[in-house]
Amino acid sequence: MERSTKDTEIGRIKEKFSKMSSAVFLDYKGLNVAQVTKLRDEFRKSGVEYRVVKNTLVKHALKEHAWSKNLAKTLTGMTGVAWSYEEPGAAAKVVKAFRKEKENEKLGVKAGLVDGALIPGERVETDLASMPGKNELRATLLATMQAPLQKLLQQLSAPAQNFVYVLKAKEDKG
Numbered sequence: 001m002e003r004s005t006k007d008t009e010i011g012r013i014k015e016k017f018s019k020m021s022s023a024v025f026l027d028y029k030g031l032n033v034a035q036v037t038k039l040r041d042e043f044r045k046s047g048v049e050y051r052v053v054k055n056t057l058v059k060h061a062l063k064e065h066a067w068s069k070n071l072a073k074t075l076t077g078m079t080g081v082a083w084s085y086e087e088p089g090a091a092a093k094v095v096k097a098f099r100k101e102k103e104n105e106k107l108g109v110k111a112g113l114v115d116g117a118l119i120p121g122e123r124v125e126t127d128l129a130s131m132p133g134k135n136e137l138r139a140t141l142l143a144t145m146q147a148p149l150q151k152l153l154q155q156l157s158a159p160a161q162n163f164v165y166v167l168k169a170k171e172d173k174g
Contacts, residue, residue: 010057025113046091
């Protein structure tokens with residue numbers, strides 16, 4: 001690969017890492033073309049970008065970050081990177097679902113990266129994949145904001161409700 005091509009590719013990789021909310025580094029050794037194609041389709045459906053990258057180019061693109069030394073240890077062999085731009089757990093969720101099928105167990109997870117924090121490969125499927133998505137977080141926030149108003153409404157309607165119960169009890173007695 002020519003020097004100018006390498007520099008261009010390093011720039012592209014750097015840009016992807018600067019825009020991402022998370023990344024998952026995968027070892028796709030042992031997968032056939034049909035399996036990799038299926039994995040790419042699943043990533044595309046989830047809004048995740050997946051590319052096979054050269055380890056040295058990734059190392060050069062990320063060398064200015066403090067965590068890059070720890071990542072460099074995992075960048076060996078064949079590496080694919082899945083970048084999530086919207087939801088941090090999207091790529092990990094796709095990988096977890098993909099690996100559940102018996103024939104896809106060979107897909108290896110090298111590491112994960114979220115906001116500059118490096119996650120070991122064995123924890124990506126448990127920690128990163130279990131992160132709630134944006135819509136789930138919005139629903140939780142909305143429910144938390146509505147809870148005090150619902151309690152207030154219940155307290156305001158309690159006297160009228162109790163009065164109705166008293167009238168009903170009087171009617172049943174009489």
